[in-house]
Amino acid sequence: MSKRHIGLRSADSFAAYTLGLLTHFSGIEFTLNESGELGYGRNTGATLLIPKIDRYTVDTVPKVPTDEDDQRIETAITTFPFDVFSAVRFWLCDEGHKSYSGTDFDRHQRLAYQASAQNQHAHGSIPIVNAYLSLFLKWLRCRLGTDYQRPRAAVILTHDVDQPVSPGDISHHLWRIASSTMSGNLRASLSLIRSTPNQLRKRIQTGSEQYWNFEKITELEGKYGFKSTYFFASRPRWFKGASPYDVDYDIRAKAFKRVFQHLHENGAGIGLHASYNACEDQSLFVAERARLARLSGMECIGCRHHYWHMKTPFWPTLDLHAQVGMTYDMSVAFNESPGYRLGIGIPFYPWNPKTGDVIPVMQIPTVIMDGALLYNPNQTVDSALAELDVILDNVKKYHATVAIDWHVRSSYQGNRKYEKWAKVYEGLLKRLQMEPDIDVTTPEMLCGHWRVDRSKETIDTQKAAHVLRGTDA
Ligand SMILES: [Zn+2]
Structure with a gap:
């Protein structure tokens, strides 16, 4: 590939940040340069012009480029059809949802997909920012002959x-009784002892229902040549600072020790499933991470x-x-529908619109959670796989990186309740195995790849707002 440097006549810091994203997406290197080929806004005197729009709204932000837009860009237009920087900012800075009322968010502060600008524009399956960047690169190639990957x-x-x-x-239940007794928490022990008949009844009713699927999942994924990462919570709901929404297990139990050993031996990764209240208190977050490690x-x-x-x-x-000191996070997502929560389908360092600065923790877009696809009881295995096919076709088309979140209880056919979900997961693995154009990996391997292979092109330029401003990152 013949690499090119392209200059933009602008001092706009978000434009510089977007060019950093573009470098990651294309391999082209950009600079902010008063004699560059590209001008941002009128009267720059540059050969090629990107119009400047102060701010887009949900009604005015450019739609997903169509094949016609693609063809039009090949004609000799010297002005790009829209302000690519403001359009990218609309999605990455969540500008479409600033004035939304409380009813657009659920009780866990998650934006409802139905109420979202993403629903209005990209139908959940298209990373619209990737689509903008692709159109922009095509324009540069047509006008400047710039090649890119x-x-x-x-x-x-x-x-x-x-x-x-x-x-x-009931072994985890009995372990909890012993554990709370030994730690002197007699109130908790008594409450657990009281709930023992209930636990025994559950055992009779659901004796063969298996949710403990770790070994089965590594075996299943191994069959297709894949590995994955597991997010463990380390603050159960009975710990100080926890919420009733937190988990009902404690990773201190021996069974987890064996699981960690197994995952380690099989090359799986682990991450922190931060507790419900961890976002409110840095000390909770730090303690949870340290305990898990x-x-x-x-x-x-x-x-x-x-x-x-x-x-x-x-x-x-x-x-x-x-x-x-986290390296990556995967928490920005829709809960009840597949979709690109910030419109982007590549790992990126987010831009904080409140501080005007880059957050140096890689955000990996989680686009499909099992429930998002399967909460609807009318969804069948075939219809869910058909929906996944559309998403994966777009992942290829837009060169996207997307994360999939399938819970441990539903990733293997070990119980009746999640049997359908597990079938869809295996169907997805099959599809991915037959897909030569999609890499399948874990977040840890992705981060390692970035750090090692593309460190010059990616890490530096992702902090491009600083680099392009001429200051150290
Ligand atoms: Zn959870």
Whole structure:
């Protein structure tokens, strides 16, 4: 590839940031340069012009470029059809949802997909920012002859560990009684002892229902040549600072020790499933991460918040990840529908619109959670796989990287309740195995790849607002 440097006549810091994204997406290097080929806004005197629009709204922001837009860009137009920088900012800075009322968010502060600008524009399956960037690159190639490469499409496999203990398994329950008695928490022990008949009844009713699927999942994924990452919570709901929404297991139990060993031996990754309240208190977050690292004996460089629960808006929570030294986060997503929550389908360092600065923690877009596809009881295995096909076709078309979140209880056909969900997961793995144009990997491997292979092109330029401003990142 003949590499090109392209200059933009502008001092706009978000434009510089977008050019950093473009470098990651294309391999082209950009600079802010008063004699550059590109002008941003009128009267720059540059050969090629990007119009300047102060701010787009949900009604005016450019739609997903069509094949006709693609053809039109090949004609000799010297002005790009829209302000690519403001359009990217509309999605990445969530500008479409600033004035939304409380009813557009659920009780866990998650934006309802139906009420979203994404629903209005991209139908959940299209990374609209990738589409803008692709059109822009095509324009540069047609006008300047600039060649470029685009990243390979990739799917990141992950599992949230929410309810891993089989409902009929009373050993975890008995362990909890012993554990609270030994730690002197007699109130908790008594309450657990009182609930024992209930647990026994559950065991009789659901004896064969298996939610503890770790070994089965690594075996299943191994069959297709894949590995994945598991997000474990380390603050159960009975711990100090926890919420009733938090998990009902404790990773200190021996069974988890064996699981961590197994995952480690099989090359799986682990991340922190941050507790419901962790977004409110840095000390909770730090303690949870340290506890997970200590009890698992594994490296923990990334996180995803339980219930996707973050502050509203979520920028301070993303900043928190940087403050505690996380490498990546996967918490910005829709809960009840597949979709690109910030319109982008590549890993990126978010831009905090409140501070006007880059958050140095890689955000990997989680686009499909099992429930998002399968909460609807009318969804069948075939219809869910058909929906996945559309998403994956677009992952290829737009050179996207997307994460999939399938819970441990529903990633293997071990119980009746999630049998359909598990069938869809295996169907997805089959499809991915037959797909030569999509890489399948874990977040840890993705981060390693970025750090090692593309460090010059990616890490530097992702912090491009600084680089292009001429200051150190
Ligand atoms: Zn969870």
